[in-house]
Amino acid sequence: MIAAAYFALMSVVLIGMAIAGVLPAAMSLQAMVTAAGLIGLFVALFASGVHVGAALLAMAFTCGIVLTDRPFWLFAGDVLWSPSTSFVFVAVPLFLLMGELMLRTGLSERLYRALGLWFGRLPGGLLHTNIASCAVFSAVAGSSVATAATMGSVALPYFEKSRYPQRLVLGSLAAGGALGNLIPPGITFIIYGLITETSVGDLYLAAIGPSILVVIAFTVVILHKSRGTRSAGGDAELIGIPTRGERLASLLDLLPTGLLILLVLGTIYAGIATPTESAALGVVGALCMALGARRLTLPILRESLVATARVTSMIGLILLGAFMLNYVLSSAGITQALSSALASLPLPPWGVMLAIIGFYLAMGTFMEGISMIVTTVPLLFPVVVALGYDPIWFGVVVTMLVEIAMISPPDGTVLYVLQGMRKRPGPITDVFAGVLPFMTAYIACVLVLLVVPGIATWLPNALR
Numbered sequence: 001m002i003a004a005a006y007f008a009l010m011s012v013v014l015i016g017m018a019i020a021g022v023l024p025a026a027m028s029l030q031a032m033v034t035a036a037g038l039i040g041l042f043v044a045l046f047a048s049g050v051h052v053g054a055a056l057l058a059m060a061f062t063c064g065i066v067l068t069d070r071p072f073w074l075f076a077g078d079v080l081w082s083p084s085t086s087f088v089f090v091a092v093p094l095f096l097l098m099g100e101l102m103l104r105t106g107l108s109e110r111l112y113r114a115l116g117l118w119f120g121r122l123p124g125g126l127l128h129t130n131i132a133s134c135a136v137f138s139a140v141a142g143s144s145v146a147t148a149a150t151m152g153s154v155a156l157p158y159f160e161k162s163r164y165p166q167r168l169v170l171g172s173l174a175a176g177g178a179l180g181n182l183i184p185p186g187i188t189f190i191i192y193g194l195i196t197e198t199s200v201g202d203l204y205l206a207a208i209g210p211s212i213l214v215v216i217a218f219t220v221v222i223l224h225k226s227r228g229t230r231s232a233g234g235d236a237e238l239i240g241i242p243t244r245g246e247r248l249a250s251l252l253d254l255l256p257t258g259l260l261i262l263l264v265l266g267t268i269y270a271g272i273a274t275p276t277e278s279a280a281l282g283v284v285g286a287l288c289m290a291l292g293a294r295r296l297t298l299p300i301l302r303e304s305l306v307a308t309a310r311v312t313s314m315i316g317l318i319l320l321g322a323f324m325l326n327y328v329l330s331s332a333g334i335t336q337a338l339s340s341a342l343a344s345l346p347l348p349p350w351g352v353m354l355a356i357i358g359f360y361l362a363m364g365t366f367m368e369g370i371s372m373i374v375t376t377v378p379l380l381f382p383v384v385v386a387l388g389y390d391p392i393w394f395g396v397v398v399t400m401l402v403e404i405a406m407i408s409p410p411d412g413t414v415l416y417v418l419q420g421m422r423k424r425p426g427p428i429t430d431v432f433a434g435v436l437p438f439m440t441a442y443i444a445c446v447l448v449l450l451v452v453p454g455i456a457t458w459l460p461n462a463l464r
Contacts, residue, residue: 041059041062054317054321055321056318056321056324056325056371056375057317057320057321057324057325059321059325060321060324060325060327060328061324063325063328064328075327076324079323079324079327080320080323080324082323084316084320086194087274087276089190089191089194089316090276090279091185091187091190091275091276091278091279092187092190092191092312092315093308093309093311093312094276094279094280094282094283095141095142095143095185095187095279095282096141096142096143096146096187096307096308096311096312097283097286097304097305097308098140098141098260098264098279098282098283098285098286099137099140099141099142099143099146099147099150100146100303100304100307100308101283101286101287101290101296101300101301101304102137102140102141102150102257102260102286103146103149103150103153104300104303104304105286105289105290105293105295105296105300106293106295107256107257107286107289107290107293107295108133108137108150108151108154108257109154110253110254110256111133111136111137111253111254111256111257112129112133112151112154112155113253114251114253114254115129115132115133115136115254116129116158119132123223123226123227124222124223124225124226126155126158126159126164127164127168127169127172127222127225127226128219128222129155130151130155130169130172130173130176131172131175131176131179131215131218131219131222132215133151133154133155133176134147134148134151134173134175134176134177134179134180135176135179135183135211135215136254136257136261137150137151137180137257138179138180138181138182138183138186139183139184139185139261139264139265140257140260140261140264140282141180142180142181142184142185142186142187142279143180143181143186143187143311144177144178144179144180144181144369144403144406144413144414145177145180145311145406145413145414145417146180147176147177147179147180148173148174148176148177148178148180148414148417148418149177149417149421151173151176151177152173152177152417152418152421153421155169155173156169156173156421156422156423157423160423160424165434166422166424166426166430166434167430167431167433167434168225168226168434169434170418170419170422170430170431170434170435171431171433171434171435171436171437171438172218172222172434172438173418174407174412174414174415174418174431174434174435174438175218175221175407175435175438175439175441175442176218177406177407177414177417177418178403178404178406178407178414178438178442179211179214179215179403180403181369181399181402181403181406182207182210182211182214182396182399182400182403183207183211184204184205184207184208184211184265184268185204185264185265185268185275185278185279186204186207186399187315188369188370188373188398188399188402188403189203189204189207189395189399190275191370191373191374192373192377192395192398192399193395195373195374195377195378195381196377196381196391196395198391198392198395199392200274200275201268201269201271201274201275202392202460203392203395203396204265204268204269204275205269205459205460205463206392206393206395206396206456206457206459206460207396207399207456208459209455209456209458209459210396210400210445210449210455210456213445213448213449213455214400214441214442214445217441217442217444217445218438218441220441221437221438221441224437225437256289256293259285259289260282260285260286260289263278263281263282263285264278264279264281264282264285265278267281315370318370318371318374323374325375349387349388349389350450352383352387353384353387353389353450354450356380356383356384357397357401357446357447357450359376360372360376360398360401360402360404360405361401361404361405361408361443363376363405364401364402364404364405364406364408364412365405365408365409369402369403369405369406369413370402372401372402372405373398373402377398381394389453390453390456390457392456392457392460393449393453393456393457396449396456397446397449397450397456400442400445400446400449401446403442404439404442404443404446407435407438407439407442408439409432409435409436412435415428415431415432415435416428418431419431
């Protein structure tokens, strides 16, 4: 239903733009109908379960045959070679490997237990621990799926005998997982910087303010939802009543993660290392800490490497397919036509931005986050810059919208990760219902950022 609605909407928009004469004269009605048909083909491929990367490559070759006279085999090699050899992209598998090592060597479990001792006495204590532990882990992992999977595997056993509604528990973990790409060093920022040639370091700086804003919003949601659910004493029966000494001793369990954050982000912000180099330092740091804790074994190392290779291959295939498709569309003039059409709409800049935000929210209900970035940013980035918006600010907004897509029913990746990890049987609608309040809060934060862009731009501007 969503795919059909999307196809119909895009067809109406294309034909309407043709009638209004907004598109360049070189683009005939036949070309626009062809473009609408290609959009329908992509939606059909996506809805049928074809892998996103394969669907993008199929679309690229189809567009190359239909829209251009140049044989695709003459340019495919050059187009695919450039992004695959980018030094920036090397950071993606390194950050993934760091998160895998933390998960399999028990460092994440120590993190959750330590934070639980500090937040457990609050109303809704362990729900706050879910958000806090995901936020801290995100500062190392850089991936929403990795954050949700890691902290979900650690947190869910604590709630087995609790009185918390499963919907609220799963919703808080999904919301925490949605911080994975927003909090530096998020992988989405690397991909956005690669596509738009924007400084990844400035993107990381710009994400700090919005990250704090989203965490505060999630905290407010938990305080509201946990009223009457837990006693004022918090979760003493689940984690015990820690003494002051136990709390202070728990800080030692936070030390490994804290050192990794300092190693990764500290070297980036200090200008000592690039994001790729800092990711490599983070992997070395995780290996050293696992060895020091006597948790690193050859099977664990092998499992971490295999999982990292699997996810990296998936992301790489999507990126290569998107780069090929974007090149063909740009060569056919569709990219320039769309930019011209949006820029000439009889709306103020904020109205166009609201339309773009609504477009991403709608697309997020049925499309994976990285796919959204690589297929839409090359089209919309020139429009946003022409409207006078800061490219750094737009990168943060797009990343937030991608994170919302990761927790948007019915196709949010994080939601299905948590559903697969549940110990108590239940329908996927439990996860959908539980995440909706947090998703609403996240959207509100995007609108706040639209009204007050300085939340994202003040820090990069101050440090330039």
